[in-house]
Amino acid sequence: MTLDDANPNSVGPRIRMMLPSLTPREAHVVESVLAMRDFGPDTALKAIADSTGVSEAMVVKIAKKLGFDGYRGLRSALSQYNRLPAAAMHQEVSPEDTSREIVQKVFRTSIRALEETLAILDLDAFDRAVEAIYGARQRDFYGVGGSAQIARDVAHKFLRIGLRASVHDDAHMMLMSAALLGERDIAIGFSHSGNTAAVIEALQLARRNGARTLAITNYDRSPLARQAEIVLCSTALGSPLMGENAAARIAQLNILDAVFVAVAQRDYQRAERNLEKTMSAVAANRKDRTP
Numbered sequence: 064m065t066l067d068d069a070n071p072n073s074v075g076p077r078i079r080m081m082l083p084s085l086t087p088r089e090a091h092v093v094e095s096v097l098a099m100r101d102f103g104p105d106t107a108l109k110a111i112a113d114s115t116g117v118s119e120a121m122v123v124k125i126a127k128k129l130g131f132d133g134y135r136g137l138r139s140a141l142s143q144y145n146r147l148p149a150a151a152m153h154q155e156v157s158p159e160d161t162s163r164e165i166v167q168k169v170f171r172t173s174i175r176a177l178e179e180t181l182a183i184l185d186l187d188a189f190d191r192a193v194e195a196i197y198g199a200r201q202r203d204f205y206g207v208g209g210s211a212q213i214a215r216d217v218a219h220k221f222l223r224i225g226l227r228a229s230v231h232d233d234a235h236m237m238l239m240s241a242a243l244l245g246e247r248d249i250a251i252g253f254s255h256s257g258n259t260a261a262v263i264e265a266l267q268l269a270r271r272n273g274a275r276t277l278a279i280t281n282y283d284r285s286p287l288a289r290q291a292e293i294v295l296c297s298t299a300l301g302s303p304l305m306g307e308n309a310a311a312r313i314a315q316l317n318i319l320d321a322v323f324v325a326v327a328q329r330d331y332q333r334a335e336r337n338l339e340k341t342m343s344a345v346a347a348n349r350k351d352r353t354p
Contacts, residue, residue: 072182073146076298078129080183083257089125092117096141104142108134117326173303174298176310177317183298184318191293193325195219200220202228203240203269205262208254209312214253214281219320224327225337226347237265251277255297255311257285266290279318281311295322 078097082090092115096102111134112119127136197203202221204214204247211232218228231237244250250269252262257280267290270276278291288294295318299310299332327334 070182071147072179074140075300076179076183078295079298079300080282081129083282085125085128088117089121089128091115092122092125093129098138098214102138102145104138104276106138106142114285119132127145127261136144139246141278145159172300172310173211173313176297176314180297180299180314180318183296185295188293189297189318189322189325192295192322193329195277195293196226196251196322196328197251197329200227200247200277201244202226202249202251202252204228204230204251205232205237205240205245206230206263207232207234207259207261210253210255210259210262213312213315213319217251217318217323220320220323221326223341224334225341226326231265234264237261238268239266240267240270241274244272246273249275249277251279252287252291253279253315254285254287255281256316258280259287263287263290279315 075097080092084107085093090110095115099106108119111122113120122132122171126132126134129137131137131140134343146191161256178285187235202218204218206212206214211230215230218230221228229240231240241250246319248269250266252266254262257278263286266278270290270292274291276291277293277295278285278287279295279297280287281296282288282292283296288296297314297318
């Protein structure tokens with residue numbers, strides 16, 4: 064499927080996902096077009112070329128590189144996308160914003176990330192991820208910084224239903240873990256940018272050792288995605304203050320929550336039994352409610 068035929072909700076995020084594969088000059092043109100508030104069906108090719116300092120032929124070439132049949136295809140698809148309610152949700156936070164405006168903008172950015180991630184989610188890859196995680200002997204999760212927190216949350220959920228899972232956020236620990244994985248195991252790497260060296264190297268080693276590999280990232284053409292057998296992508300629009308990571312984390316948590324539910328569904332009774340066991344194990348550490 065080309066982007067000319069894509070779900071309108073997915074056009075913006077799919078274009079953004081391709082940015083790392085473009086040259087700096089091409090990326091500048093695309094980012095300029097995406098940032099144009101008045102971009103629409105009447106926006107001329109010459110206007111884009113003049114405003115970005117490139118030739119008209121270059122704009123057409125970029126449109127084709129993005130998966131369109133040419134500039135007209137890009138203009139038509141992006142115009143439809145810009146008219147969607149979700150596309151209007153993202154607004155930059157300003158120093159003059161009230162508390163109400165800040166809350167609304169942050170929430171709307173997250174809602175947009177969820178809407179657009181749902182639109183681009185590859186359900187075939189989702190099903191493959193579910194089967195690989197369910198059938199694995201060991202599940203090792205790798206992430207650094209904020210991505211490690213997502214990995215920890217997901218591993219915790221799987222452990223609660225009796226599926227063995229470990230989390231590593233140290234480069235050496237990731238490599239040691241990956242060195243011990245085999246054909247019956249799966250390594251899951253988290254990186255918003257897809258460029259986190261420690262996670263890439265660990266996934267690469269796990270794959271060499273025969274383990275299944277799954278990448279959770281914002282960019283399906285990133286180095287991490289290239290090392291993974293299965294890729295699940297989130298998407299989020301960045302801002303100077305929050306970056307892309309905050310909203311992307313929410314989208315990634317939702318993807319993995321859906322994976323978790325689908326895995327638990329494979330053997331629901333067993334999941335329920337193990338959940339009862341693990342909940343009972345920690346119940347003694349909880350203080351009774353006081354009247």
